[in-house]
Amino acid sequence: MKTNEGDDMIKNRFGVVGATLLCVLAPAMAQTSATDEIAKYRQMLADGNPAELWEMRGEELWKTQAGSKKVSLEQCDLGKGAGVVKGAYVELPRFFKDTGKVMDLEQRLVYCRMTLQGLSREDAVKTPFGSTAKQSTIEPLVAYIASESRGMKMAVSTAHPLEKRAYEAGKQMFFYRGGSHDFACATCHSADGQRIRLQELPNILNKANAQAAYTTWPAYRVSQGEVRTMQHRLNDCFRQQRFPDPMYASEALTAVTMFLAKNAEGGVYAGPALKR
Amino acid sequence: MGNPMRIRAGVAGDTVEVKILMRHDMETGQRKDPTGAVIPAHYIKTIVAKHKDKVVFDANFGPSVSKDPFLSFKFKGGAAGDKVTVTWVDTSGDTRTDEGTVS
Numbered sequence: 001m002k003t004n005e006g007d008d009m010i011k012n013r014f015g016v017v018g019a020t021l022l023c024v025l026a027p028a029m030a031q032t033s034a035t036d037e038i039a040k041y042r043q044m045l046a047d048g049n050p051a052e053l054w055e056m057r058g059e060e061l062w063k064t065q066a067g068s069k070k071v072s073l074e075q076c077d078l079g080k081g082a083g084v085v086k087g088a089y090v091e092l093p094r095f096f097k098d099t100g101k102v103m104d105l106e107q108r109l110v111y112c113r114m115t116l117q118g119l120s121r122e123d124a125v126k127t128p129f130g131s132t133a134k135q136s137t138i139e140p141l142v143a144y145i146a147s148e149s150r151g152m153k154m155a156v157s158t159a160h161p162l163e164k165r166a167y168e169a170g171k172q173m174f175f176y177r178g179g180s181h182d183f184a185c186a187t188c189h190s191a192d193g194q195r196i197r198l199q200e201l202p203n204i205l206n207k208a209n210a211q212a213a214y215t216t217w218p219a220y221r222v223s224q225g226e227v228r229t230m231q232h233r234l235n236d237c238f239r240q241q242r243f244p245d246p247m248y249a250s251e252a253l254t255a256v257t258m259f260l261a262k263n264a265e266g267g268v269y270a271g272p273a274l275k276r
Numbered sequence: 277m278g279n280p281m282r283i284r285a286g287v288a289g290d291t292v293e294v295k296i297l298m299r300h301d302m303e304t305g306q307r308k309d310p311t312g313a314v315i316p317a318h319y320i321k322t323i324v325a326k327h328k329d330k331v332v333f334d335a336n337f338g339p340s341v342s343k344d345p346f347l348s349f350k351f352k353g354g355a356a357g358d359k360v361t362v363t364w365v366d367t368s369g370d371t372r373t374d375e376g377t378v379s
Contacts, residue, residue, distance in 0.1 A: 047344025052282050053299040132301050225301075227341045 058144025211267025283376025
C-alpha cells in the first residue's frame with residue numbers, strides 16, 4: 001500500500017515537472033503550424049527573388065559616372081579600403097577616420113555620392129525609398145553592396161569608443177518608450193514567440209532571433225514590390241510606433257542599426273532576401 | 277528598351293530548365309492613385325523564348341500576372357553552352373530582349 005502511494009507520488013511529481021518543461025519549451029518554439037506553412041511557401045518563392053534585379057542594377061550604378069565630378073563610386077571606401085565591396089556590409093556600421101563618425105552603409109553612400117561624385121546633399125539623399133513612379137538609386141546600390149557580403153559572418157566592431165557609444169545609444173533608444181502609444185522597439189521585440197497577425201516578431205535580445213532578423217535585410221518586400229533597406233525598416237517601425245518621421249540617414253538610426261548589427265554578431269549574412 | 281532580365285538555364289540530361297526574372301511594374305489598369313485617377317495599364321503582353329532560332333516558349337501575359345514576374349519552363353533538345361534568347365513586348369510598345377547561356 002505504502003509503496004503504491006509512493007509510486008503514485010513520484011509519478012505525479014514527474015508528471016508536473018514534465019508538463020512544466022513543455023510549457024517552458026513552447027514559447028521558445030515560436031512557430032505555429034500556420035507560420036511553418038508560410039516558411040515553406042517562402043522557400044518556394046526564394047527561387048525567383050526579384051531582389052536580384054536590384055543587385056544587377058546596383059552593380060551597374062556603382063560603376064556609372066555621375067554627379068558634377070562625373071566619377072563612378074568605384075573608389076568609395078566602405079570601410080575595407082577604397083572600392084572594396086566584398087565583405088563591407090557585414091562590418092557596418094563602423095567608425096570612419098575621414099569623417100570622425102560612426103556611419104552605416106546608407107550614410108556612407110550619401111558621403112561618397114557627395115564627396116566623390118560631387119552630388120549635392122539634396123540629390124544624394126533623393127528618393128531613398130523608391131516607388132513605381134519614382135525609382136530609387138540608393139536601394140539598388142544597397143542591394144548590390146549587401147549581396148557582396150552574402151555567406152559571410154556578421155562582424156561589427158565596437159572597439160572604437162565612438163562605436164561603443166553608438167551601440168549604447170542604440171540600446172537606450174531600443175528601450176525608450178515614447179510617442180502617443182508609449183511604444184518602444186522593446187515593446188514588440190524583446191520577448192520570444194511574439195507575433196503580429198502572421199508576422200513573427202524577432203526578439204532582438206535573443207541572439208538567434210537577432211541574427212535571423214538582421215541578416216535578412218535588405219529584402220525585396222512583396223507587399224511593396226520594392227527592395228527595402230534597414231533605413232526603411234526603421235522608418236516603418238517609427239511609423240508603426242506613432243513616432244515622428246525619423247531623418248533619413250540620421251545618427252539616431254545609425255545608433256539603432258549599430259545595436260541591431262552588433263547583436264547579430266556571428267550570424268551568416270543571407271541577404272538580400274525575400275519578405276512579405 | 278525595358279529593364280534587363282536575369283536568365284538562368286541549366287541542363288539535366290536533355291532537358292533544359294530556364295528561369296527568368298523580369299523587372300516590370302505589370303500595372304493592371306484597375307488601380308487608382310491617391311488623387312483618385314486611374315493608374316494606366318502597363319504590362320507585358322507577350323513573351324517568346326528561342327533556342328537556336330526555334331521558338332521553345334511562347335506566352336500571352338496579361339494583367340493577372342504580378343509585378344516583377346518570375347517564369348520557369350523546360351524544353352528538350354538543348355545542351356550546355358547553347359544560347360536561349362527571351363523577348364517580351366508590353367502594352368506601351370516597349371520591348372526587351374536578353375540572352376542566357378545554358379550551363
